[in-house]
Amino acid sequence: MRLKLVYAFIFLFFVVILSRVYYLSIKSNLYYEELAKQNSVKTYMIAPVRGMIYDTRGDLLAINELGFSISIKPYLHIRKKNRPILDDEIFSILQFFPDLNASEIKKTYQREDSYYNQDYIQVVDFISYDDMIKHYSNLNLRKNLKVEPQVKRKYPYNEVASHVIGYIGKANTQDISENPISKLTGHIGKSGIERYYNDVLQGEQGHREVRINALNKEIEELSFKSAYSNDLNLSIDxxxxxxxxxxxxxxxxxxxxxxxxxxxxxxxxxxxxxxxxxxxxxxxxxxxxxxxxxxxxxxxxxxxxxxxxxxxxxxxxxxxxxxxxxxxxxxxxxxxxxxxxxxxxxxxxxxxxxxxxxxxxxxxxxxxxxxxxxxxxxxxxxxxxxxxxxxxxxxxxxxxxxxxxxxxxxxxxxxxxxxxxxxxxxxxxxxxxxxxxxxxxxxxxxxxxxxxxxxxxxxxxxxxxxxxxxxxxxxxxxxxxxxxxxxxxxxxxxxxxxxxxxxxxxxxxxxxxxxxxxxxxxxxxxxxxxxxxxxxxxxxxxxxxxxxxxxxxxxxxxxxxxxxxxxxxxxxxxxxxxxxxxxxxxxxxxxxxxx
CATH class of the missing domain: 3.40.710.10 (DD-peptidase/beta-lactamase superfamily)
Structure with a gap:
């Protein structure tokens, strides 16, 4: 009787082992295949540029001013040995733009820096085209910095028609949960026409899908869809x-x-x-x-x-x-x-x-x-x-x-x-x-x-x-x-x-x-x-x-x-x-x- 129990135990043990081998080799194959694909293919979402607003004669009431943002490479704070590099990069930014606040830049970076974030961290939202273009080459050559084109909403007539046109503001957590595109753009219509027709003006996001290697380097572009937005013509003169x-x-x-x-x-x-x-x-x-x-x-x-x-x-x-x-x-x-x-x-x-x-x-x-x-x-x-x-x-x-x-x-x-x-x-x-x-x-x-x-x-x-x-x-x-x-x-x-x-x-x-x-x-x-x-x-x-x-x-x-x-x-x-x-x-x- 005892011998039968031993045989039964050995039999059950091998059944469990074989079942697990079957699951790992056959059943979970699709899961790991998809996981491997995610590790090798990366999708970048492209933020649309907000549409402009015109009056009835074609005069611009809301425009997008061209400028640049500055981002810093991740992992420079969570890894202690890289912190001097972070301080050096912040110093290099302030060298050209002394009016910026070093502590605010560092706080912004620390808030976003983590082992789960592989993207560059934006620390300066907007610097005008005229201010940046003189220093663009110097900053862009630094391997830990990324200088990218950026737009900023501008209202040429300042307060005129303010309650009709409205304004955009930074998107908060609720805005982002209700409108995912605002996470990409960082802004959303808060009042007036900007809010009422926000979906029209913000347009649709695009995307760029690329294949990357183990070093996170791009190998080839797999697909591309451009973002688009819509302009508005108002009846006001x-x-x-x-x-x-x-x-x-x-x-x-x-x-x-x-x-x-x-x-x-x-x-x-x-x-x-x-x-x-x-x-x-x-x-x-x-x-x-x-x-x-x-x-x-x-x-x-x-x-x-x-x-x-x-x-x-x-x-x-x-x-x-x-x-x-x-x-x-x-x-x-x-x-x-x-x-x-x-x-x-x-x-x-x-x-x-x-x-x-x-x-x-x-x-x-x-x-x-x-x-x-x-x-x-x-x-x-x-x-x-x-x-x-x-x-x-x-x-x-x-x-x-x-x-x-x-x-x-x-x-x-x-x-x-x-x-x-x-x-x-x-x-x-x-x-x-x-x-x-x-x-x-x-x-x-x-x-x-x-x-x-x-x-x-x-x-x-x-x-x-x-x-x-x-x-x-x-x-x-x-x-x-x-x-x-x-x-x-x-x-x-x-x-x-x-x-x-x-x-x-x-x-x-x-x-x-x-x-x-x-x-x-x-x-x-x-x-x-x-x-x-x-x-x-x-x-x-x-x-x-x-x-x-x-x-x-x-x-x-x-x-x-x-x-x-x-x-x-x-x-x-x-x-x-x-x-x-x-x-x-x-x-x-x-x-x-x-x-």
Whole structure:
């Protein structure tokens, strides 16, 4: 019995040995064959050069400046005997570029140096072509250094159109996990067009596959695929864009100029602006604090992220709800005595003396609040809110900029959902004149004005050659024929605002070279936080408490072609919204947009 057990043990031992031999020689052959192939074939990924951005006339708005990067051979720190070589190489770099920081270069190298890294380690991201070319030969001859062509994003117009163009910045860990190409390029779009169209601008990576020997030397090239990227042509005209920056000067606010034929935006600015070039390689702490603490909020793209009460510029939309209800006509008269009494409270008109008898045209012309108070009570919020929503308030315009806000259209359902409270008649009065909880973005006001002017749906966009934006939207009209029958009455009132005595903008457009129709408005300032108050000098508190001023307009009156929407925060420091609007139209005539 014992002998049988010994034989059985010997048999099992040889079975195990033979199985292992079979696995190592046969089954794992493919694995080791693939492993050997990986050891002999190396793939280099080729980073694409970011596409450039042009304005509508072909002027460059974002370019790539040619320069060089410097990398150092690996294993010079982890192997103690090589550390003097590392110090020598760093010294050789500083010999030609003394402004570089030796300790930062060494830290960067140490962070990447390991036995698993066979690639040269980039220690200097960018040195301009002019600075490097004088020393290129000396550095390139050093066997432990590699000097390679590199590009750096540059914005020729600095701060002009900063909120439209946006900027690129260094890719962080999250960026790289979501966008592998950013690991190769080291950068990714952070805001504006640079971010919205990042996938288009960054393009596709290429690769180069080579065979190497045991000494890591290249023997032959097996395959090659070049990287590519795409340029963008925007609809903005940098000449008009620069003019917006000039006339806003020390004012804060927004200006948007739209071609209503296709929704292309000719110029758009959020002010104050900031220098885009400061963000490419990382902004200094001091500059960041200065911008962050600025009470005019230069970082906020107010075109799509600024939320403001629309004030009286929304009265065209409210008027449309009055007419659609059938409870009021264009000729319906309301007497303005300067206020409306409701629930023991007086809701006042801006003209405390009253406007007298008002019909729709003159209520728009003189921006009579009482007309809209009384009309709001007759028609009711349940008829007003749906019309305003249909005009695009409370939803994104779809303009090609990232992170657009939607704002708020107050309604019975909205209040119950948010506050669990019933609607009140006083809230209807506030909504009817664009105050209270009503919040819009300037981009929404620009689109809404274009729709009132043309009677068509208008899709706003900056990308000039994007077919998705330029295609017809006739199948997505916002006005039916019944709605369109009321638009002439509203346009007539907008014409009177600018061209007839008593109009709220008549002073600036009387005897103007072209006929402009529009609407002015005043929006109360939403209370700012205690943190913001700390950044405002006491002498400036009165200014920052002043109301914002709107004007939105279109021209020419009879054949609408362009919309100009202007918002001056706190009424402006050195000008008025109506004057800015008039100046913009004059500039457009000078540039040949309007004959």
């Amino acid at each position: 940098i000449r008009l864009q620069q003019y917006l920056s000039e006339i806003f000067s020390d004012n804060a606010g927004v200006a948007i100029v739209v071609d209503v034929d296709d929704g292309s935006i000719l110029a758009a600015g959020s002010f104050p602006e900031y220098n885009l070039n400061s963000f490419v390689e990382g902004i200094s702490v001091a500059e960041w604090k200065e911008l962050s603490n600025n009470p005019d909020h230069p970082f906020t793209n107010k075109m799509i992220n600024g939320l403001y009460p629309p004030g009286s510029v929304v009265k065209m939309g409210v008027a449309l709800s009055f007419l659609k209800s059938g409870l009021m006509g264009a000729a319906s008269q309301i007497t303005c005595e300067g206020f409306v009494e409701l629930g023991g409270r007086n809701f006042r008109c801006w003209n405390r003396s009253g406007h007298g008898h008002m019909d729709l045209k003159h209520a728009l012309q003189q921006s009579c609040d009482v007309y809209f108070y009384e009309g709001g009570l007759r028609v009711g919020i349940d008829r007003i809110a749906p019309v305003l929503s249909n005009l695009g308030f409370g939803s994104k315009t779809g303009v090609d900029l990232p992170s657009e806000f939607i704002g708020t259209v107050p309604s019975r359902e909205w209040k119950m959902l948010r506050y669990k409270r019933e609607w009140s008649a006083g809230e209807t009065l506030n909504t009817s004149i664009g105050q209270g909880a009503f919040l819009v973005t300037p981009m929404q006001i620009a689109r809404y004005t274009a729709q009132i002017a043309t009677g068509k749906n208008v899709r706003l966009h900056f990308f000039k050659n994007n077919l998705d934006f330029n295609k017809s939207v006739e199948d997505d009209e916002i006005f039916n024929e019944f709605d369109k029958s009321f638009l002439p009455y509203i346009r007539e009132g907008m014409y009177a605002v600018m061209n007839e005595p008593g109009g709220t903008a008549y002073r600036y457009f009387n005897n103007f070279p072209i006929q402009v129709a529009g609407k002015t408005g005043t929006a109360q300032v939403i209370n700012f936080s205690q943190a913001e108050k700390k950044n405002i000098r006491e002498s400036d508190l009165e200014y920052y408490s002043r109301s914002h001023t709107w004007i939105t307009s279109y021209a020419p009156y009879k054949k609408p072609k362009y919309v100009v929407t202007v918002l001056l925060e706190h009424g402006g420091r050195s000008t008025t919204s109506a004057k800015v609007t008039a100046d913009i139209y004059r500039k457009m005539m000078e540039l040949g947009y309007i004959k």
